[in-house]
Amino acid sequence: MKRYKVFFQPGDLEVEVMEGSTIMEIMNEAGLDFDFPCGGRGKCGKCRVKILQGAGRPTAQEVDILEESDLKQGIRLACLTKVYGNMSVELPNYKKLEHNILMASEERSFQLEPHLKKIFIEVDRPDLENHRSDWQRFRDGLARGGYDSLDSEVPLALFRRLPDALRQAQNRVTAVMYGSKVVGVEERDTTATMLGMAFDIGTTTIVGYLLDLYSGKELSVVSTLNPQTKYGADVISRVNFAGREEQGLNKLHTAVVEALNKLIGEAAEKAGISRNHIYGVSIAANTCMHHLFLGISPQSIAVSPYVPAVSEPVVAKAAELRIDINPAGKIFVLPNIAGFVGADTAAVLLAVELDRSEDVKLVIDIGTNGEIALGSKEKMVACSAAAGPAFEGAQISSGMRGAVGAIDHVFFRDKLDYTVIGGVSPLGICGSALLDVIAGLVELGIIDKRGRLLSYDKLTNPAAKVYKDHLVQYEDQPAFMLVDAEQTGHGRPIMVTQNDIRQLQLAKGAMAAGVQVLMDTLGIRVSDIKEVLLAGAFGNYLNPHSACVIGLIPPELESKIKTIGNAAGTGAKLALLSASEYRRAAEIAGKVNFVELGSYPKFNSIFAQSTYFQPTR
Template sequence: MNKHKVFFQPGDILVEATDGSTLKEAMNDAGLEFDFLCGGRGTCGKCRVKITKGLTTPVTREQEMLQAKELDEGIRLACLTRVSNDMTVELPNRKELKHNILITSDERVFEIDPHLHKIFIEVAKPSRENHSSHWRRLKESIVQQGYKDSELESTISILRQMPDVMRSANNQITAVIYRNEISGMEQQDTTKTMLGMAFDIGTTTIVGYLLDLYTGKELSVVSTLNPQTAYGADVISRLNFASHEENGLIKLQGAVVEAINELVTEAVQKASVTRDQIYGISIAANTCMHHIFLGINPQSIAVSPYVPVLSEPLVLNASELKISINQAGKVFILPNIAGFVGADTVAVLLATELERSEDIKLVIDIGTNGEIALGSREKIFACSAAAGPAFEGAQISGGMRGAVGAIDHVYYRDKLEYSVIGEGKPLGVCGSALLDAVAGLLELGILNKRGKILAFDQLTNPAAQRFKQNLIQYEGQGAFLLAEASLTGNGRPIMITQSDIRELQMAKGAIAAGVRVLMETYGIQVQDIKEVLLAGAFGNYLNPHSACVIGLIPPELESKIKMIGNAAGTGAKLALLSSSEFRRAKIIAEGVKFVELGSYPRFNNIFGESTYFNIK
């Protein structure tokens, strides 16, 4: 098959692409970080690139989604443009593609109880009087440290290393022990240092925390965009890719393992340590990300009754997963609850101690797939609400992730104002700003309870008069202009369209309906909830008032809202630093009662009601 040279700018990155392949495929081959929010299905129109050489004729879908001016300037969609000749492709704002990734989290008091232990021993040398095997003499030395001979086990790799290590170390070694297994042997005394990393693998981002396993001290924090976004922004896209694309699962698993190894490298460089000093890794992830990380086909999650292959916690050798840490290293994987309520939710519950609370609390992790838990020490119910990609900026006309150039908050003052991540010209609007914009339109009376943008002559609130110039027409319907084309960084106006509001209504309706179903299942009223804990990136960047105005969270609970940062990261740290906390995660997962929203008798009615806005 013919090959063509594709140069990506900036950076002058060369890829030889097969004739007929898409630019998206070429970008993936080059390892370029780029968002394909719809998974490359050509439905979101966000993968705009500029072709400066080898311009192609736009396909019908591109003609529908791009403006005539953009087409004339060489703008195309990477997922739809096929390579038929040598090309030069300019990637917009590639140098500035930095995402706001939530890495902070609340801490709580707990007792450090390491999974692994190090013991420095001097093994008796063989002699004519002592013909015992290396293994026997090693065990006898460890027994003197309090272990029972009958419980000690070894692996074949340790037995293979044993003679050389003992000879080189003059029989003075450090044994690395997990439970009763000798998982590592090191020359001389290395007991002073034992590190680990806790990972929160999200659909959009991955965050890693490098920790001292003896003291719990955080040595460095690293994060990155989940490279699987190249195959789709949401869980469903990844499920489909893993199940139906050739080698799809292998590609997805390889991408996340490579990202984790790169984060390990970055973390140890920041802390001036080495990766060989890392002996444990914990993993908190939603069920789909959990399965993909393990190389387990997640197809069963995608079809009714949406069951995972595995819910129980796992402890694996790091080498089995190709994680580059100490050869004695273990990977501790937190348990799942259900198909769409995963180990990340378990980690959040571990961090918040909901099962120990005297008061009833509501825990929400808002995202494409919103996980909700409600309960106390008496009982806990949890559900998953399919909110869709609106909160991530997908399917929104000017939507984008919370990256540099995104409008992140909107303010209705004497005139319309907004803040931009990175403080430059805006490129689009992210989910938190979408909430602010719509909440303000509701308070001004520019939106009715059905979400319709009213014409200027229908407005009755005098305060709305200040924003007359922002009320425009777009594709025959009302829209609200946030930034005109001359003020943006890409020459395109940023607005909230009628379609954008519909997308938000569906997303907020899913979360709100999930909360209502859990309340009914629990048998409580909204006033019985003593605290609302918002976890995750979106939950911590949104304005609580805006969330309550649009009905995402019951308005009566606004004063009870508390942001708890990356609670899944906190839970992952707890599970890494304490074997008892890791065991508690299993108890929590088994004790949570999962509620399948689709099977709830009144769900359709509740969801329909929840898509409406409550106008005061």
């Protein structure tokens, strides 16, 4: 038995069905809520649908019930029309479909509402009696499909494309629409396929998700290191490069655009599709990455009062940004909140729906620039904490990114134990393991309140003395040896030095101070926070207990911590799949009150206090 595809609109639902199935049977199986007053017996004539493609001949019952003009327009009865080929069906007065889609963070109900639409039309053939232009006849075809109020602005490229498309496809073409604007025309019926890419552009990494814009299905996931790292590991160094070097801004812009185009190609290849099937791209990024992607100078971010050049959502043509997708494609950039709280945070808040939460929640994305948000539907506040690169392994003596060979977790048991990414001989330590080491040393009393690594003769906890051989001098400073040279993959010992501890103290102190400032701003206590949501790669891999032991997160909140994966990526997906969610991201960004930590009264004293550890023994 042959199988065919039936596409329903509005609702943008595609279903694969067996030959001979009725439209009614397909709608029932797909869970489409539609009335069949006579029970599908073809008696009442109420289940009218419009077949845009693949109608075939009407049945005798349809000829009896429906007017000839209706039949000519493709009106059929869903209970009687059977599928004998690919078909496109319009459901009159049908409300948009809602779907629950399991995203990267949590199951989230939202309305699928693609930014772009495809309309298949048959254009009247030209004749000697009526000298209407190709464009006029094309417009008439759209008007018959319900699009009679078109935007007057028409891309010149479309006029150039239209004559050949009409003649090569025997006047059967698909219009690509963005609102009331025609942005593309394609030969024959291409309505069955419309895909998009959602990107989370981070300072260190870029992640992309290929999505079916009709179903919301994730088709492939790709990632890469941000190639801008060769111009600087953090945002400030890239801002400086953009302003200092000749063509610096262009180099940074080109690097990220080329990376995205490469990822689009990889995602398309994985899914076995053409990049020409991609019509939309959404972008979530911190403010600096946002500006560099758009080719906007980020200089204003780095100097007081640290304002972005633009905070509103940005919609651009793919060609304007040299993004290699369908020529009709659009780029949807999420809004920024402030100079150092960007579109990635707006995406996270969209994903977790903080704007609709009855309870007060703390949302933390830990990285070189840590973003923190606190609040509920009543009020939301956010800040940026300059944590530095310690959490990502940079500026740590044996630090490295979370790649193969990195120690990712450390356990203080009867003896020191650890796990290594890839199961190979260790090459270094990444941020999550650094937290584990220092938390373990704090609990054992090997590190004191001020962060000093104690010598063996000053230890009072018997359990700490098991690690005597790990307490060494390394490059003229106290250090804790994780792995000796003979057991590493490069023949060098892996250490956590006194300076490494200081770097972590500064990083965790900045984050903890940010949390305290936001609580003070809202006038709440730790006990008022009902949930802590950790976003981003680092938040996903860290041990919550370790984070609480060192004071990165208030210890009282340990049982309330939930990791939510790449929530910025989830927000980017939502913004791509739903125009309503994209608009909501802008509303969220506008509601968040940004707190500048540097100008907050008593911040210096709060920060200093937050750098301390609280040993448990």
